[in-house]
Amino acid sequence: MSLLVKGKPAGREIVTVTPDSAGWRHVGFAAQRLTRSEHVTFNTGATEVCVVVLTGVVSVGTPEQKWGEIGARRSVFEACSPYAVYVPPRTAVSIHAHDDAEIALASAPAEGQYEARLIEPDTIARSVRGRGSNTRYVCDILPQTEPAESLLVVEVLTPAGHASSYPPHKHDVDDIPVESYLEETYYHRLNPPQGFAFQRVYTDTRDIDEALAVENHDVVMVPRGYHPVVMPHGYDGYYLNVMAGPKRAWHFKNDPAHEWMLSR
Numbered sequence: 110m111s112l113l114v115k116g117k118p119a120g121r122e123i124v125t126v127t128p129d130s131a132g133w134r135h136v137g138f139a140a141q142r143l144t145r146s147e148h149v150t151f152n153t154g155a156t157e158v159c160v161v162v163l164t165g166v167v168s169v170g171t172p173e174q175k176w177g178e179i180g181a182r183r184s185v186f187e188a189c190s191p192y193a194v195y196v197p198p199r200t201a202v203s204i205h206a207h208d209d210a211e212i213a214l215a216s217a218p219a220e221g222q223y224e225a226r227l228i229e230p231d232t233i234a235r236s237v238r239g240r241g242s243n244t245r246y247v248c249d250i251l252p253q254t255e256p257a258e259s260l261l262v263v264e265v266l267t268p269a270g271h272a273s274s275y276p277p278h279k280h281d282v283d284d285i286p287v288e289s290y291l292e293e294t295y296y297h298r299l300n301p302p303q304g305f306a307f308q309r310v311y312t313d314t315r316d317i318d319e320a321l322a323v324e325n326h327d328v329v330m331v332p333r334g335y336h337p338v339v340m341p342h343g344y345d346g347y348y349l350n351v352m353a354g355p356k357r358a359w360h361f362k363n364d365p366a367h368e369w370m371l372s373r
Contacts, residue, residue: 112310112319116140116326121149123211124328126294131330135259135353136292137216138328143167143206150203153196157219159228159251159262160194160202161349165210169194170203176227178207185211185347186266186300190230190248195257197221213296215251217259217353228255238265243370245273252359259353261291267346273338276367277309280352280360281333288362291354293331295338297323297346304344310336335364 110132116124123140137156143149143165160169162180169176179192196202198219204212234249251262267273283290297306302325311318312334321329329336340346352359363371 112330112332113321113323114328114330116324116328118326121147123326124296126328126330131292131332133292133332135217135355136294136351137214138294138296138351139214140296140326141212141214143204143210143212145206145208147206148203150201153198153200153202153216155198155218156216157198157223157258157260158196158202159215159257159260160196160204161213161215161250161262162192163211163213163349166207167210167212168205168207171196171200171225174225179227180210181230184300185264185298186345188246190233190235191250191264192230193228193250193262194225195223195228195251196225197223200225213349215260215262215351219258222258223256239275242271243275244268244271253357257357259357261352261357261359262350264347264349267338267340267348269340269345270342271340273340273346273348275337275339276370277335277337277364278361279312279333279335279364280362282362283355285356285358286360289354289356289358289360291352291359293336293350293352295329295331295336296349296351297325297327297329298348299325300345300347305341306344306346307339307341308336310334
């Protein structure tokens with residue numbers, strides 16, 4: 110099975126990854142495009158869900174709460190954080206689009222420890238990671254310092270000609286604090302949209318070793334192994350990461366063959 114899930118160029122459903130389709134236990138991901146005045150509903154079931162308003166303006170509601178007209182970005186490449194809504198399991202959710210919008214639905218198993226809440230842009234930490242052609246810009250939407258049972262959600266902007274998730278790192282062994290076991294999806298966007306990126310997923314033993322050409326709206330699944338991303342000249346990259354595992358902690362191990370560059 111390929112680790113690349115192709116995005117659909119038209120229609121509401123852009124891409125969907127479930128634990129069953131991925132062959133793992135924890136991470137679910139979907140991206141949808143909504144037209145003005147479109148209304149969608151779903152139930153979170155046995156999962157917690159983080160609704161990320163990638164672009165456009167929407168209202169999000171549960172039977173107890175409603176957050177009206179949230180969303181400020183016209184493009185994921187704008188230098189500002191998104192709105193998001195955290196929703197616990199066994200909750201009915203409605204989403205109404207006030208204009209053309211794109212939303213992401215990140216999900217993972219949960220028991221129901223936390224209430225639904227709005228995550229506002231000015232509460233989301235932003236940072237710069239790396240240096241030189243390894244510089245990228247990080248937005249921690251749902252980090253481990255914020256309440257959730259399983260989900261970790263982060264978005265990253267990578268300039269043209271830069272590498273990201275680099276040096277290659279992995280998080281596929283339950284050995285905290287050295288490393289934690291986390292499944293992960295990468296939802297890719299490209300600017301201009303006809304561009305492409307390269308992502309490699311590989312293990313130390315090379316039982317997994319895939320080099321993937323990624324286009325706009327594609328998802329790369331990372332069940333285990335290292336997973337660097339490289340942007341070619343002329344095309345900026347965006348990706349939304351969703352991670353989850355048996356323990357909600359992000360500890361990673363760099364590929365020893367490439368860790369030398371951190372000391373330069």
